Every structure is written in C-alpha cells, then in structure tokens.
Amino acid sequence: MTTGAIDQPKSVGFRPDGTQWVIGILLILGALAPVFSPMFARKPIPLNLALEQGVTPVRIVTLLVVMALWAYWVWRQPGAGKAFRVPLLAVLTAFVVGAVVLVLAAGQDKSLGDRLFLALRGYGAMLDGAFLKKAALTNTLVASTPLILTGLGVALGFRAGLFNIGAEGQYVIGAIFAVFVGYAIHLPPIIHPIAVMLAGMIGGGLWGAIPGILKAKLGAHEVINTIMMNSIAILLADWLINNLMKDTGSSSAVRTPIIDTSANLPQVVEIFPKMTGNVLHLGFFIAILFAVAVWWLLWKTTIGFELRTAGSNLDAARYAGIRAERTIILAMTLSGALAGLAGAIQIQGTTRFMPTFFAAGYGFDAIAVALLAFNHPIAVIPAGLLFGALQTGAEVLQIRTGASKHIVSIIQALILLFVAAPALIRWVYRLRATPDAGTEQVAMTRGWGG
Amino acid sequence: MEILKAIFDSGLWHAALIAATPIALGALSGLFSERAGIVNIGIEGMMLISALTSQLFAQYIASKWMQTPMEPYALALAALVGIFTGLLVGWFHALLSIRFKVNQIISGTVINIAALGVTGALYNLYLAGGIAGGVPVSPGTFPVIRIPVLSQIPFFGPVLFENQPVVYSMLIVTLIAHYVLFFTPWGLRTRAVGEHPRAADTLGIDVYRVRYLNVMIGGALAGLAGTWFTLEWVGVFNLNMTGGRGFIALAAMIFGRWTPFGAFIAALIFGLAQALQIKAQTNGMLLPFTGIEIPYQFLVMAPYILTMLVLAGFGGRAKAPAADGIPYEK
Numbered sequence: 001m002t003t004g005a006i007d008q009p010k011s012v013g014f015r016p017d018g019t020q021w022v023i024g025i026l027l028i029l030g031a032l033a034p035v036f037s038p039m040f041a042r043k044p045i046p047l048n049l050a051l052e053q054g055v056t057p058v059r060i061v062t063l064l065v066v067m068a069l070w071a072y073w074v075w076r077q078p079g080a081g082k083a084f085r086v087p088l089l090a091v092l093t094a095f096v097v098g099a100v101v102l103v104l105a106a107g108q109d110k111s112l113g114d115r116l117f118l119a120l121r122g123y124g125a126m127l128d129g130a131f132l133k134k135a136a137l138t139n140t141l142v143a144s145t146p147l148i149l150t151g152l153g154v155a156l157g158f159r160a161g162l163f164n165i166g167a168e169g170q171y172v173i174g175a176i177f178a179v180f181v182g183y184a185i186h187l188p189p190i191i192h193p194i195a196v197m198l199a200g201m202i203g204g205g206l207w208g209a210i211p212g213i214l215k216a217k218l219g220a221h222e223v224i225n226t227i228m229m230n231s232i233a234i235l236l237a238d239w240l241i242n243n244l245m246k247d248t249g250s251s252s253a254v255r256t257p258i259i260d261t262s263a264n265l266p267q268v269v270e271i272f273p274k275m276t277g278n279v280l281h282l283g284f285f286i287a288i289l290f291a292v293a294v295w296w297l298l299w300k301t302t303i304g305f306e307l308r309t310a311g312s313n314l315d316a317a318r319y320a321g322i323r324a325e326r327t328i329i330l331a332m333t334l335s336g337a338l339a340g341l342a343g344a345i346q347i348q349g350t351t352r353f354m355p356t357f358f359a360a361g362y363g364f365d366a367i368a369v370a371l372l373a374f375n376h377p378i379a380v381i382p383a384g385l386l387f388g389a390l391q392t393g394a395e396v397l398q399i400r401t402g403a404s405k406h407i408v409s410i411i412q413a414l415i416l417l418f419v420a421a422p423a424l425i426r427w428v429y430r431l432r433a434t435p436d437a438g439t440e441q442v443a444m445t446r447g448w449g450g
Numbered sequence: 451m452e453i454l455k456a457i458f459d460s461g462l463w464h465a466a467l468i469a470a471t472p473i474a475l476g477a478l479s480g481l482f483s484e485r486a487g488i489v490n491i492g493i494e495g496m497m498l499i500s501a502l503t504s505q506l507f508a509q510y511i512a513s514k515w516m517q518t519p520m521e522p523y524a525l526a527l528a529a530l531v532g533i534f535t536g537l538l539v540g541w542f543h544a545l546l547s548i549r550f551k552v553n554q555i556i557s558g559t560v561i562n563i564a565a566l567g568v569t570g571a572l573y574n575l576y577l578a579g580g581i582a583g584g585v586p587v588s589p590g591t592f593p594v595i596r597i598p599v600l601s602q603i604p605f606f607g608p609v610l611f612e613n614q615p616v617v618y619s620m621l622i623v624t625l626i627a628h629y630v631l632f633f634t635p636w637g638l639r640t641r642a643v644g645e646h647p648r649a650a651d652t653l654g655i656d657v658y659r660v661r662y663l664n665v666m667i668g669g670a671l672a673g674l675a676g677t678w679f680t681l682e683w684v685g686v687f688n689l690n691m692t693g694g695r696g697f698i699a700l701a702a703m704i705f706g707r708w709t710p711f712g713a714f715i716a717a718l719i720f721g722l723a724q725a726l727q728i729k730a731q732t733n734g735m736l737l738p739f740t741g742i743e744i745p746y747q748f749l750v751m752a753p754y755i756l757t758m759l760v761l762a763g764f765g766g767r768a769k770a771p772a773a774d775g776i777p778y779e780k
Contacts, residue, residue: 041607044526058578074677079721096765101571105571105575145712153599163555165697176569214762220758220761220762221704221761223700223701224700224701224704224705224757224758225758226696227700227701228701228754228755228757228758229754229758230694231694231750231751231754232751232754232755234750235747236747238747239745239747240480242747243745260486268736280740303554303681322621359494364562364563367559368559371553371555371556371559404570404571404573404574404575405569405570406566406567406570406571406572406573406574408567408571409564409568410564410567410568410571411561411563411567412563412567413560413564413567415550415561416556416559416560416562417546417556417557417560420552420553420556420557420560420767421546421550421552423550423551423552424546424550424552427550430544
C-alpha cells in the first residue's frame with residue numbers, strides 16, 4: 001500500500017539559530033519579569049497569587065508585541081522560508097470562524113451587539129480558564145499530559161507507516177497494569193512510581209504489539225485490529241474492575257482500590273510548597289522528556305532510521321535489508337507503550353484509582369494531536385498543550401457565558417482542518433504557493449496500510 | 451447446550467439484524483467512497499450529525515403540529531432531512547479531499563471531531579434547553595411493517611419481514627449496491643477510478659465527478675444510518691449516541707473485503723454480538739458442560755476476537771482498491 005512520504009522537509013520556515021533562541025527567550029523572560037518578580041521578593045508570594053495580580057491586559061499586550069517583534073526579526077533573516085505562516089494563519093482562522101459560531105449560538109433573543117460581546121467574553125473566559133486564572137495553567141498542563149503522550153504514540157506509528165487507532169485501548173490496559181502494580185505490590189517510594197510507569201508501558205506495549213505481530217506475520221490490518229482491541233480492552237477493564245480488581249471497601253462507586261501513596265507521582269506542591277492550589281504533577285515533565293526521547297529515537301538512532309524508512313516505503317526498506325516485520329512490531333509496541341504510559345500517569349498523578357469509565361476518548365484526540373503536529377514528536381508538545389488548553393478553557397466558557405462547551409470541539413476540528421489544508425488557507429488569503437510548497441506535506445499514511 | 455438453543459432463536463436473529471443495520475449501512479457508505487478511491491473514516495461523524503438533524507426536523511414539525519407521536523410519513527420526511535445532511539457532509543469530505551487535496555484521513559478525523567462539537571452544541575441549544583425545556587420529547591419512531599405473506603415463513607419471516615423501514619432499506623440497499631457496483635457501467639467506472647484513475651481518465655471518465663458522486667452517495671447512506679439511531683431505535687437524540695459504530699462499520703467493510711455482501715455478513719456478526727450481549731445481560735448464559743456463568747463482557751468481546759482471528763487466519767491480506775487514499779492530479 002502507498003504511504004506517501006516526504007521524510008524531512010528541505011527547509012523549515014521558522015528556524016531560529018542558537019543566538020536568536022537565546023535572545024528570544026531573554027526578551028520573553030524580560031516581558032514576564034514583572035509578573036514573576038513578586039515571587040522572588042523579600043516576602044515571596046505564591047505563583048498563583050502572582051499570576052492573579054500580575055497578569056494585566058497591558059502586560060499581555062507587551063508580551064505579545066515582544067514575541068511578535070522577535071518572530072518578525074527571525075523571519076527577516078535570509079534563508080528563512082515562509083512555510084510557518086500557513087499554520088499560524090490556520091489557527092487564527094479557526095478562532096475567527098469559532099467566534100462566528102459563538103455569535104450564532106449565543107441565543108436568538110439577543111441583539112447582534114450583545115452577541116458579539118458575548119463571543120468576545122467567551123474567548124476571554126477560555127483564555128482565563130486555560131492560562132490566566134488561579135491554577136488554570138496547571139489544569140491545562142495536567143489535561144494536556146495524556147494528550148501529549150498518546151499523541152506521541154500515534155505520531156510514532158504514523159512515522160513508521162502504521163495507523164494506530166488503538167491508543168484508547170492501550171491507554172486503558174496500561175492503566176490496568178499500572179493500577180495493579182500500584183495497589184497490589186508494595187515497594188519503596190522512588191522505585192514504586194517508576195515500577196508503576198513501567199507496568200503501564202508494558203501493558204500498553206503488549207496491547208500494541210498484538211496488532212503489530214498480526215500485521216507483520218499474517219498481514220492483518222492494524223486499523224481493524226486496533227479498533228477491535230479498543231473494544232476488547234474497555235470490556236476487559238470493565239470486567240476486571242467489577243470482579244477481580246474491585247475494591248470491596250468502597251461502597252460508593254465500582255472502582256479498583258486506591259494505589260499506595262508511595263506509587264503516586266510527586267505533586268509540584270510537594271516540591272515547592274509555595275505553589276499551593278494547583279494539581280500539577282511530574283507527569284507533564286515526563287511527557288516532555290518522552291517527546292524529546294522519541295525525537296531522538298526517530299532521528300538519531302539506527303532503529304529510528306529503520307522505522308522512518310519502513311514508513312516511507314516498505315519495499316525500499318526491505319530492499320535495503322531492513323527487517324520490515326521486526327520494524328512493524330517494534331513500532332506498534334513503542335506506540336502502545338507511550339499510550340500505556342499515559343494511562344499509568346493519569347492514575348498516578350490524578351485519579352489514584354481506576355473507575356469503570358476511564359477511557360475519555362483519548363484515542364480519538366491523540367490522532368488529532370498527532371496530525372496537528374505533522375507527526376513531529378517535538379511539535380506534539382504544543383499541539384497537546386493547545387488541545388489541553390481548549391479542554392480546560394471550555395469548562396470556564398460554559399460556566400461564564402452559558403455557551404455550550406461543545407463549541408470548543410468545533411474549534412478543534414477547524415484548527416485541524418486549516419492546518420491540514422494549506423491549499424484552503426492559501427485560497428482564503430490569496431497567498432501564492434511558495435516554491436517549496438511540497439514540503440508542507442508530511443510523512444503519513446494515506447490508505448489502509450495493508 | 452443452552453448456547454445452541456439460543457443460537458437458533460428467531461428473536462435473537464431479529465435483534466441481530468436490527469443491531470446490524472447502522473453497521474451495514476455505514477459499511478456500504480464506506481464502500482462506495484473507497485471503491486472510488488476516497489478513504490472515509492468520517493462515517494461515525496456523518497451518522498451522528500444526521501441523527502441529530504433528522505431528530506431536530508422531526509421535533510420542529512412536531513412542535514408546529516403539536517402532535518406526538520408523529521405520523522409515519524412525517525417521520526419519513528425527517529429521515530429525508532437526515533439523508534440529505536449526510537449527503538452534504540459527504541460533499542464536504544469530497545470537497546476537502548478532491549478539490550483541496552487534504553489528506554483523507556485528516557479530513558475524516560475533522561468530520562468526526564466537528565460532528566461531536568456541532569451535535570453537542572445544537573443539542574444544548576435546541577433540544578436539552580430549547581423547545582422542550584429539559585429532556586427532549588420523542589417525536590416517535592417508525593412503526594414495524596409486516597409484509598403480509600412472507601412474514602408467515604417460519605424463522606425467516608419474523609427475522610426478515612417484520613421490521614422497521616430503515617432495516618428494510620438496508621437490505622434493499624445491499625442488493626442494489628451489489629448490482630450497481632458489479633453489473634452497471636457506473637459501477638465499472640467507480641471501480642476503475644478507485645483502482646487506476648490515470649487509466650480511467652485516459653478512457654474519458656471524469657475522475658473527479660465519479661469520485662464526488664460516490665462520496666456523496668456514501669454520505670447519504672451514512673445519513674440513512676444516522677436516522678436509524680433517532681427515528682427508529684431510540685426516538686430521541688443522545689450525545690455521542692453512535693458510540694463507535696462508524697468505526698465498527700469500517701471494520702465490517704474491510705472484513706467484508708470491500709464487497710456489499712461481505713460487508714453485510716460482517717455487520718451481521720457484529721449485530722449478533724450485540725444481540726447476544728443484551729440477551730445475556732437479561733438471562734445470563736452458561737458455559738457449556740460446566741455450569742459456569744460467562745460474564746457478559748466476554749460475550750460482547752467474542753465477536754471482536756473472532757474478527758481478529760478470522761482476519762489473521764483467512765482474510766488476512768484483504769486488498770483495498772489500489773488508488774484508495776491517493777489524491778488524483780490531472
């Protein structure tokens with residue numbers, strides 16, 4: 001089957017060099033300094049208070065202007081392409097169209113002016129809920145952690161030419177393994193969380209390996225098999241939680257026992273007691289670490305080269321002496337392990353036990369995150385953050401304006417649409433295609449990967 | 451022996467056929483689109499949107515006429531609205547993947563995510579908080595139509611000829627799809643475009659037109675499947691009520707090797723699984739010779755495992771149309 005692939009773009013449009021990064025980060029830190037400086041004063045105040053008091057409209061505008069000026073400066077450098085402006089315009093357009101939807105959905109009984117105001121307030125509320133309000137930023141980081149990890153898994157699969165729709169099942173099985181090691185096996189503090197995470201990765205990895213083996217050895221479609229295994233995983237987990245792993249002590253809801261405190265992921269509050277009122281745990285940083293690790297694996301190791309080669313052209317890979325079967329199994333296992341890790345971290349950092357309804361549609365969102373990131377491991381981080389921010393912002397949007405939080409799903413879809421369709425954006429903005437327009441296409445599967 | 455007895459139960463097969471209806475229609479929807487070379491993983495979203503619009507329309511005329519449950523012909527009108535919605539979404543998918551050459555898997559994912567958002571927002575706006583004020587009022591469901599003589603046949607009568615209209619239409623559409631795809635010039639063109647668009651183009655077939663129309667036909671079929679959820683099954687719209695059946699339909703399509711009859715049989719297997727599960731949840735089912743009760747989760751799981759085994763054993767190398775998923779450049 002065809003897997004269209006142009007592996008590495010010839011030129012990435014927005015590519016600051018080392019000095020530019022340093023200057024840019026210094027500038028942004030400088031713009032942020034007034035917000036954070038009270039934390040380092042003689043009498044320090046907690047971060048959330050600092051954020052609450054320090055984030056004023058003037059400062060936000062200043063920060064945006066500084067960032068824009070820096071970006072413009074980088075862009076002006078010779079050799080920098082213009083490819084980056086399409087994704088940027090894409091996100092912008094999605095929000096503009098989203099505003100129109102908000103205006104339309106604001107209620108028929110109001111005047112147009114009121115509706116426009118409501119749409120603006122809606123976006124304000126989302127921004128507030130996702131970044132600015134007390135503990136909102138940490139909520140966003142926590143919400144984006146599983147999105148980043150499952151997105152990484154799907155992106156890795158895509159890079160190897162495999163379409164893993166099974167992140168959901170791998171996430172659930174990872175969580176089952178993790179919660180079992182969490183409550184049934186008692187280990188000392190530092191080792192226990194690591195063991196739980198490893199268990200999650202093994203669980204997810206096994207669940208991913210099965211369709212991998214079936215595909216490599218017998219040629220069965222991974223798309224169907226991963227869909228089937230999603231359902232199997234959810235049913236298996238449901239049975240386990242209702243029977244073997246049921247917490248008999250809990251009368252309120254059907255769930256597993258709570259994991260040992262030694263198995264929890266450290267909360268940021270425990271390390272920095274000053275930062276009260278947030279739910280951030282180490283999981284987010286682990287996700288970042290894994291994003292870098294996947295990037296390193298894909299582009300700096302032989303295995304990664306084999307994966308990407310198999311992804312762009314399986315026949316060529318075979319001809320070059322790459323063992324395609326092994327590569328397929330490996331890619332599916334790693335992909336599943338990342339989703340399993342997401343499940344483990346969700347247990348360790350947030351829920352502490354496993355309820356019967358745990359899946360929450362991550363398998364679906366993971367595909368969107370991976371696609372939005374053009375299947376690049378590092379780009380998965382901002383993509384996951386964006387989706388996490390939209391999710392946390394949506395709740396606040398609904399509470400403040402009464403508009404349905406489902407509107408955020410529409411915005412998510414629009415972002416994905418415009419990012420995926422550079423031709424659409426060019427058509428809307430009457431942009432001419434750059435000579436290297438072909439480089440915007442990413443390596444990814446097109447068909448059923450059979 | 452309880453399992454054997456259960457398997458030859460016409461009530462069970464009837465329930466299986468009903469549960470198979472949206473899956474089979476979804477699979478046929480994917481079939482038309484993929485035979486013309488356009489991958490469609492947005493069937494789930496198409497179904498969901500159509501389920502909502504048909505319900506909204508039915509609700510609207512119900513509120514105008516102040517009459518629930520509604521007359522069947524009014525419901526048929528609502529079903530047409532659902533089908534038309536599916537057609538429109540199909541057109542959108544075709545526009546994205548043919549005109550703007552968006553990666554078709556992305557386009558399908560966009561439709562799926564957008565469907566969740568659009569239906570959720572409209573549900574909150576018009577159904578949950580709107581006209582009815584709270585829980586939406588059901589405009590009623592299609593009546594069961596008994597076909598006079600045929601429904602007297604033992605076993606097959608009650609299974610095949612005592613159904614609601616969407617089930618009948620699924621059976622008819624399966625037959626028509628087989629005929630159209632394999633015995634008409636249009637079907638030949640469709641398959642040519644899906645296998646080798648360049649060759650088809652050389653012979654004077656308008657590749658874009660054939661693809662557009664087939665994706666739109668597929669959309670309309672997904673729309674028909676969507677109306678089953680609201681107008682035939684539940685009677686009201688629930689959030690995310692399609693519950694992954696669009697994806698199971700895709701599996702059925704591939705399992706059935708991109709043929710209408712194959713897709714129908716695959717859908718029936720999934721439908722049987724669901725029927726078995728419902729039966730087992732109410733009656734319980736024992737493992738043969740042991741007297742141990744099988745947990746219903748494993749009963750539900752069985753067809754999924756079966757699908758995987760069959761795929762691994764016999765149907766492994768199912769061949770998709772050769773040009774499936776590849777945009778055509780003139």
